[in-house]
Amino acid sequence: FLDNHLAHPSITDRLPGSGVDLSRFSARLSDDDGKVRFLVVARMLYDKGIGHYVEAARRLKAEYGDRVECRLLGFVGVNNPTAVSKEEMQQWVDEGVVTYLGVSDKVEDEMAEVDCVALPSFYREGVPKSLLEAGAMAKPIITTDNVGCRETVDHTVNGYLCEPKSTESLYAAMKEMIEVGHxxxxxxxxxxxxxxxxxxxxxxxxKKYMDAVESALKA
Known part of the structure; x- marks a missing residue:
């Protein structure tokens, strides 16, 4: 809008997503028990990078065995062309590649137990709520250098950015997260x-919304 002179800079602003409740999602640190736990919180869609996550998990399990666990939390078999089916999820669980947690109204309790929250999405995201909640709980983040996702991570500072649609890049980021230590x-x-x-x-x-409303009422 600004580039095409459709709006004046004085009446524009950009919101960083919908924000996160810092009181509900407070810092909860994981214990150092020798096991590194990853978690993806999302609808189980291939567009969310679930297939790449499972393949990266398969490689990490082969390399680290029980020292790593890759968890999934979210609706499976949803009405979407890229949905993971219940049968596919069960196959991955039976293989021992991932742990499927189902769904939860207390996502903060699931996040509290893990060492890192990931979202390898190549979906056209806003700013994913799950990553904001993970960050608020003092969890490092692995996500893609993708619209919406990249805003939550300063690469190597609070997590790692990986390439969208790249199992290899995701695997390398997860491996690095394991190797840096607790x-x-x-x-x-x-x-x-x-x-x-x-x-x-x-x-x-x-506050940005309230300021805009107040400004409009005075206009």
Whole structure:
């Protein structure tokens, strides 16, 4: 709109997604028990990168065995052309590649148990709520250098960006997250929390809306 002179800069702003409730999603650190746990929270769609995540998990399980666990949380078999079927999910679970957690109204409890939250999406995202919630809980993030997703990660600071539609790139990022060790993951997680506080606090977004309403009423 600005590039094509359809709106004046003085009446424009850009919201960083819908924000996150920093009181509900508070920092909850994982224990160092020698096992690294990853979690994807999303509708189970191939467009969300679920296939790439499963293949990366398969490679990591072959390499690290029980030292790594890759979890999935979200609706399966949804009405979408790229949906993962219940049968496919069960095959992956039976193979021992992933742990499927079903769905939950208390996603913060599931996030609290893991060391890193991932979303290898190549879907045309807004700013994914699951990544904002993960960051607020002081979790490092792995996501794609994709619209919406990339806004949540400063590469190597609070997580890693990988290439969309690339199992190899995702695998490399997950492997790096394992290899940096528990203490470095905690440092990255703290950086995630700080990023959410400074940029994505829902109070910031609500204030922007209220300021716009107040401005409109005075016009």
């Amino acid at each position: 203490s470095q993951r905690l440092i990255m997680g703290q950086a995630s929390r700080e990023k959410m506080q400074s940029t994505f606090d829902e109070k910031i977004i609500i």
